[in-house]
Amino acid sequence: MRKSASPSRWLAEVEMQVQFFDLDPMEIVWHGNYVKYLEVARCALLDRIGYNYVQMKQSGFAWPVIDLQLRYVAPASFGQRLKLRAEIVEWENCLKIAYLISDAESGKRLTRASTTQVAVDIANGEMCFASPAILFEKLGMAAP
Numbered sequence: 001m002r003k004s005a006s007p008s009r010w011l012a013e014v015e016m017q018v019q020f021f022d023l024d025p026m027e028i029v030w031h032g033n034y035v036k037y038l039e040v041a042r043c044a045l046l047d048r049i050g051y052n053y054v055q056m057k058q059s060g061f062a063w064p065v066i067d068l069q070l071r072y073v074a075p076a077s078f079g080q081r082l083k084l085r086a087e088i089v090e091w092e093n094c095l096k097i098a099y100l101i102s103d104a105e106s107g108k109r110l111t112r113a114s115t116t117q118v119a120v121d122i123a124n125g126e127m128c129f130a131s132p133a134i135l136f137e138k139l140g141m142a143a144p
Contacts, residue, residue: 010088010139012045015104018080028075034111035068038099041086042115045097049088051138059134060122063095067116074110081105091139093130094118 016037024030046052056063076082081104090096094116101111119128119135133143 007140009048010045011085012041012048012087013083013085014041014044015081015083016040018076018078018082020078023078028077031070031072034070034072034101034113037082037084037101037111038068038086038113038115041084041099042097044084045086045088049138051135055138057122059132061128061132061134062120062122063117064120065115065117066094068113069115070111070113072111074108076101076103076110082110083107088139089114090116091131091135092144095131095135 018029022029022033022036043052051059053063083100083102083104085100085102087098088095089098095118096114096116099111099113099115100109101113102109119132120126121128130144136143
C-alpha cells in the first residue's frame with residue numbers, strides 16, 4: 001500500500017449540474033445519488049490513464065469495488081454546479097481513489113469519499129493480492 005503525492009495525470013476533475021431527478025422529497029440530492037457522481041469522476045480518471053472498464057476487461061481483470069466510504073458535509077440542490085474530483089491514492093495492492101465533491105462556484109466542500117477496488121483474474125475468478133503489472137504500466141511506472 002503506497003501513499004504519496006500523485007502525478008497530475010492520476011487526477012481528474014469534471015463538472016456537472018444537479019438534475020431534478022436526483023432530488024429527494026426534501027429537495028436536496030438524495031444520498032444514494034452521490035455514488036453515481038463518484039462513478040462519473042472515476043470514469044473520467046480511468047479514461048485519463050487509459051484503463052477504463054473496457055480496457056480492464058481486455059487486460060483480463062475485473063476491478064470490483066470492495067469498499068466505499070462517504071462523508072456528507074453539506075447538501076447539493078437542484079441546478080447547483082458541482083465539481084467532481086477523483087485522484088488515485090493507492091495502487092500497489094488495490095486501486096484506491098479519493099473523491100471530493102464541491103460547489104463549482106464557491107469551492108465549498110460538499111462530500112468526501114473513497115473507493116477501493118481489487119483486481120480479479122477473469123479467467124479463474126480469483127482475487128489478486130497485488131495489483132497486476134498492467135495497472136503499473138497505465139500509471140507510467142515499473143511493476144515491483
